[in-house]
Amino acid sequence: MSGSEERPEPTPPPPDAGAPHTEPTGGGRPTEPAGASRPSEPGSPIDRSDERSPVWILGWALIGVAGLVGGAWAVATGASTEVQAAALAVPFMATAIVFHHLVVTRDAGELSFERGERLADELAEDHVAATIGRRPLLVRSAVAAAALGAVGGLVGLRQLGPRRGRGSAWAPGVPLVTNDGDRLRPGDVPEGGVVTAWPQDAVDVEAAAVMVIRLRQDPLDPTDLGGVVDDRLVAYSRICTHAGCPVALYRDRDQALFCPCHQATFDARRAATPTFGPASGPLPQLPIGTDDDGFLVALDDFPVTPGPLGGEVER
Amino acid sequence: MTSPVASLAHAIDRRVGRSAPRPSLWAIDVWRLLGHLAVAMFVILAVTGLLLAIWYDPSTEPVTYQGSSELYDGHTLPANFASVVHISEDVPGGLLLRRVHVAASHLFVAATVLHLLRILFTGAYRRPRLANHLVGVGLLLLVLGMLYTGENLPFDLVSGASLRIGYAALMSIPLVGDTLAPLAFGGEFPGGDVVTRSWFLHVFVLPPLFVGGLALHLWLVHRRTPAEWPREDVDVHRCAVGRPLWPDASARFAMLGAGATALVLASAALIPWADLELEGPFRPAEAANTLHPPWSLFFLSGGLRIVPAIDLVIGPVRITNMLVAGVIIPGILIAALVVYPLIERAVLGDDIVHHELAGPLDLPLRAGVTAAITAVTLVLTGAAGVDVIAYWLRSPVEGVIWAFRIALVVVPVAATLLAVRAARRHAERAAGTAGSAGHDDAEATT
The missing domain is CATH 1.20.810.10 (Cytochrome Bc1 Complex; Chain C)
Known part of the structure; x- marks a missing residue:
């Protein structure tokens, strides 16, 4: 394990290369088995002096410090992020190369020892399966307790927790307004166009958002025709019944509403019934009409609570 | 000193x-x-x-x-x-x-x-x-x-x-x-x-x-x-x-x-x-045209995209x-x-200590199960990109989703069968070489 004689490089290698290194020297073969064959040389391997190392390390240390200073300068002067990143990568690369040098030149090989008696107690600790095998009563009572706890927690949660609200901010006569709070007229929605609308007093309350769509053809069954303005102006909840994403895309070609999150597709002519994808419920239709001044108003709330269909059945 | x-x-x-x-x-x-x-x-x-x-x-x-x-x-x-x-x-x-x-x-x-x-x-x-x-x-x-x-x-x-x-x-x-x-x-x-x-x-x-x-x-x-x-x-x-x-x-x-x-x-x-110049801030009821989580959550997003609508x-x-x-x-x-791991231990009745790593094909059961888990995860991960794939292929997204639905069933089954078969062959080959080696030994000794 005497290091320096084995090293073949006669001169200090230049600090620019990853450098040709020899195979790990020293105890490349693991010593087998324990105890006696452990290197008995005094002092840890890190102490073994290697006169050539400082030149290497100095070279890379200089490059690393240069990179660090350059990176700090780049950050301080507001140079572009790319320059900052490239400069700061240098010291880490230099550190890696120095360590690579140390690893390759000072490696003392693998060690091995017999697990045998020395580790018998440590290695016998894997109780998981053993316990399950040997203590059926304990396991059964644990399962029973967990089940009881789960039922209790479930009942407690249902009784004590907050509940998701039903219905929405829409009610008969509530005006439809735009993102900016301006009231909407039927004429504001061009043919084949979609406008996002809110209840007048609940702009940006996500669950109440609707899309007002002017269809190119007459709506069909099962659309609530009593809640349609000008025969073709319909309003649907904007919140997908699948995952609650905004159904933000409208495909004029087949008058389909399309959710960018998971590709749920709804037929805008047929009460926004799902036609493809993961959604199982239609987007609730908001029945709309016009008031005396010709502005759009809701005729009623949604027929069902808008938003994703949850695991609980609405009563 | x-x-x-x-x-x-x-x-x-x-x-x-x-x-x-x-x-x-x-x-x-x-x-x-x-x-x-x-x-x-x-x-x-x-x-x-x-x-x-x-x-x-x-x-x-x-x-x-x-x-x-x-x-x-x-x-x-x-x-x-x-x-x-x-x-x-x-x-x-x-x-x-x-x-x-x-x-x-x-x-x-x-x-x-x-x-x-x-x-x-x-x-x-x-x-x-x-x-x-x-x-x-x-x-x-x-x-x-x-x-x-x-x-x-x-x-x-x-x-x-x-x-x-x-x-x-x-x-x-x-x-x-x-x-x-x-x-x-x-x-x-x-x-x-x-x-x-x-x-x-x-x-x-x-x-x-x-x-x-x-x-x-x-x-x-x-x-x-x-x-x-x-x-x-x-x-x-x-x-x-x-x-x-x-x-x-x-x-x-x-x-x-x-x-x-x-x-x-x-x-x-x-x-x-992570440059979010073009990703606007959150706005109620607004979404971008395509939305994807980090790739490591694709397996969740993919499942949501290709599992059909269910209402039971x-x-x-x-x-x-x-x-x-x-x-x-x-x-x-x-x-x-x-x-x-618990199932494997129970099925094989294998309660002994293993310090040797196995090869991926050493055990047909393990090869099959790991292939199935990996294949399901990979198909679901790929499925998160149905919209992007449809855009690349210039074809309707519905077709791509159907392809992934079929793949979600076919690929894991095929991968499992192939892995089990490969593992069996691997075992046979190992047994074969061991057997022939034994045979040679026997010949040598006679």
Whole structure:
């Protein structure tokens, strides 16, 4: 394990290369088995002096410090992020190369020892399966307790927790307004166009958002025709019944509403019934009409609570 | 005479290094170093995360941003989004911090997942390392938790979608969903508290838990000694083999950490990770045209896209696509990681200690199950890109989704059958060579 004689490089290698290194020297073969064959040389391997190392390390240390200073300068002067990143990568690369040098030149090989008696107690600790095998009563009572706890927690949660609200901010006569709070007229929605609308007093309350769509053809069954303005102006909840994403895309070609999150597709002519994808419920239709001044108003709330269909059945 | 550094090195060496009575041995090869790569990435994430926390503001209250971002100067934005814009545009080196944090998170998850696959394929979860495998699965859950909560922090349109889907996933749970979702979010979506809670979890809860779990994980690796591939020169069942922690293994870990950091920084110079110039802030009921989570959550997003619509009402319980693809399928995948080792042990009646790593094809049961888990995860991961694939192919997205639906059934079945068949052949070949070797011996002796 005497290091320096084995090293073949006669001169200090230049600090620019990853450098040709020899195979790990020293105890490349693991010593087998324990105890006696452990290197008995005094002092840890890190102490073994290697006169050539400082030149290497100095070279890379200089490059690393240069990179660090350059990176700090780049950050301080507001140079572009790319320059900052490239400069700061240098010291880490230099550190890696120095360590690579140390690893390759000072490696003392693998060690091995017999697990045998020395580790018998440590290695016998894997109780998981053993316990399950040997203590059926304990396991059964644990399962029973967990089940009881789960039922209790479930009942407690249902009784004590907050509940998701039903219905929405829409009610008969509530005006439809735009993102900016301006009231909407039927004429504001061009043919084949979609406008996002809110209840007048609940702009940006996500669950109440609707899309007002002017269809190119007459709506069909099962659309609530009593809640349609000008025969073709319909309003649907904007919140997908699948995952609650905004159904933000409208495909004029087949008058389909399309959710960018998971590709749920709804037929805008047929009460926004799902036609493809993961959604199982239609987007609730908001029945709309016009008031005396010709502005759009809701005729009623949604027929069902808008938003994703949850695991609980609405009563 | 001896410097303090040298005496410290001596002390470490006597405790865990080459001169210790029981040296701490660490296996060093590409596959084993994946775990250490993940640790190195966690260090980068912790350092950059601490720095980012100086400027990050979790509040969603609207504020007027003023700064050097031309796009957002003078606009009213949620405070958290504005603080992220501020970090990117006004803090010196801030954008670099964000890019490095995100780049390191990608490598962190990749290294973690590959490390897990290595454990599964080589049977490294067998006795006496099962407990450590379970700790590892717990760490994986923490990693996914940190990823999800971290994704929510910028509060851009992508965060908005991920929060909505999280809310819907909680809501899809039968019997308690309507209570659980508002409870977790602090009210109806978007809930006043959810980003603050994400931030709290991302910074104060999950990383300390991860550090604790990681310490246990590494301590168990040390205690159990590394498992080793079968080799000629050492009876690995009887003897522990590896590089002593001090100095050889430590030098390698340091080299790996420094090299990986340099790589992450170089990638941050080349790739604009995490630049959110064009991702607008969260707005109620608004979405971008395509929305994708980080790739490591694709398996969730993909399932939600390709599992067909389900609406099964049984009494007070409604089963939806969200429940199946967002809760049950991922739950089964994670549970399989925990349960499969126990099943394997029971089926084989294998209760003995294994210090030898197996080959991926050594056992037909293991080959089949690992192939099935991997194939399902890969198909679901690919399925998250149906919209992008449809765009590349210039074909309707419906067709692409149908292709993935078929693939979700066919590919795992085919992969499982192929893996089992390959494993059987492998066993036959092994038996064949052993048999012929025995035959030769017999001939030689006669």
